[in-house]
Amino acid sequence: MKIIGVDLGGTYVKIGLVDTKSGKILKKSSIETKVHLGGETVVKRIADAILELSNGDFHAVGIGSPGSIDKDNGIVRFSPNFPDWHNFELGPELLKLLNKKVYIENDANSFVLGEKWFGAGKGKKHIVALTLGTGVGGGVISHNKLITGNNGIGTELGHVIINPNGPLCGCGNYGCLEAYASATAIVRMAQERKKKYPDSLIFKDNEITAKSIFDLAKQNDRLANMIKDEVVEALAIGITSFIHIFNPEVIIIGGGVSRAGDILFNPLKKRVDELVMPSFKNTYEIIQSPLVENAGILGAASIVLQRES
């Protein structure tokens, strides 16, 4: 079966034609979102790009969108990336143009579905997924079903408070997981300590990024290592709680920060193993997302598979 996966971002829309049997992206394209043109025009541009890519030869469309989604009606309630979209009927509008079924899901939920159908969660019924990017997103599959909560806004794993004396989070609370483990937080941790560690190699580069900090931790830069240790500890505390809550088979971590690889994952696995209660030992694996830059499109396509399963 061929499915269109749409990874709807604030700047770019990535579109892929996915063969669900092989999990391969047969064709893909990327267009600028151009939010300022308004919802209807954006939808028209997406529809055109889908038709150009596929010649209409596909079963249905899955869209992973940031923000709060009314999945039953295909409506984007609101999204930080699309400030003008309030209760925008993204699904119905696209259906009109394509005459194909359209399914929409929050992008963090789309990520965990992508892992379940095409990634490290294949064949698993209990999956906790974290995306460490600008923010920290969460998606959970429990007993084979996506957990979304009563208003479809649940599994905000980035806003679980892991230390009430911790740094201020964008949400207004102190010590959310996101305030420690997002790319934004990691860069902030470096900037805050520039005065105390002016000689750190972190500040030799023009641009400070989570990637540059983890790269320098590998080279034993003192400040970079301190920051890495804090990120590991925060993630370990959060993940331990998620294990105690969901008793998952696997915790899958994606997003830009996850690409740090072993320097992040090795100490993280060790620390979580120390923290989980005895009855939870060896009940889970912690895995770096294997989908990398295809996570968005494959996740979006898998929304269709999950809803129709």
Place this chain on the structure above:
Amino acid sequence: MKIIGVDLGGTYVKIGLVDTKSGKILKKSSIETKVHLGGETVVKRIADAILELSNGDFHAVGIGSPGSIDKDNGIVRFSPNFPDWHNFELGPELLKLLNKKVYIENDANSFVLGEKWFGAGKGKKHIVALTLGTGVGGGVISHNKLITGNNGIGTELGHVIINPNGPLCGCGNYGCLEAYASATAIVRMAQERKKKYPDSLIFKDNEITAKSIFDLAKQNDRLANMIKDEVVEALAIGITSFIHIFNPEVIIIGGGVSRAGDILFNPLKKRVDELVMPSFKNTYEIIQSPLVENAGILGAASIVLQRES
């Protein structure tokens, strides 16, 4: 329909004949557990008590048991209250004696089921339940299903870490919710501060209990108020995270500590309202369990209703 609910405790077994339509307990009895007599004898004693209470006129038996339960096979894997029961076939043994269906569930899960079928969770599909007793237990209904996780050991909400710099928990970690909000933790908080606050009325009584401390907080005892504030803050942090994770319609709090009533619930509701993210405001209620001393039997009976629904 008539169902037998069995609340299996370390000291007493409470048994009730429940009319599922009215939610009333028609008859109940209590026998000593006498664990030392061994599993088979305990089961025989329970079967005798059930037959005495019901004359065999009931549809099935639900048992709420502490510990780790293999619900599919009716087996108690292990339980702190029954140290000799390793993989004890409680369900199959009772089935042999009664020739009726027997369903078993962990007691914290049984509690949330009781609330769903007979208590503050009636008609709700998304419920988080906490029992504040010797420990802190958790049960979650999400999308109308009990969340148990891959090995049936999930929703250990008492072992979510809410402050890594907090007090040592019985599980070995620091700052679990249980280390702040269990009756045990509350009494410990008082004892630790006896030297600093020797004049607190808490120490005038012979026995320090969570109840006596909350009663003294009502009378403006300074230490009692400090402890109350800490319990409220810890619960508020934990519950805020549970709201962000599960987006529930209701959070139901039971167990001995919950009977403190308004002095606990009023500041708790206010604090959670301050802490939840804007999109979660007014999506939930926090309610004191209305089932009180019948929670165990009604919870056990509702295991049958949930499994057969």
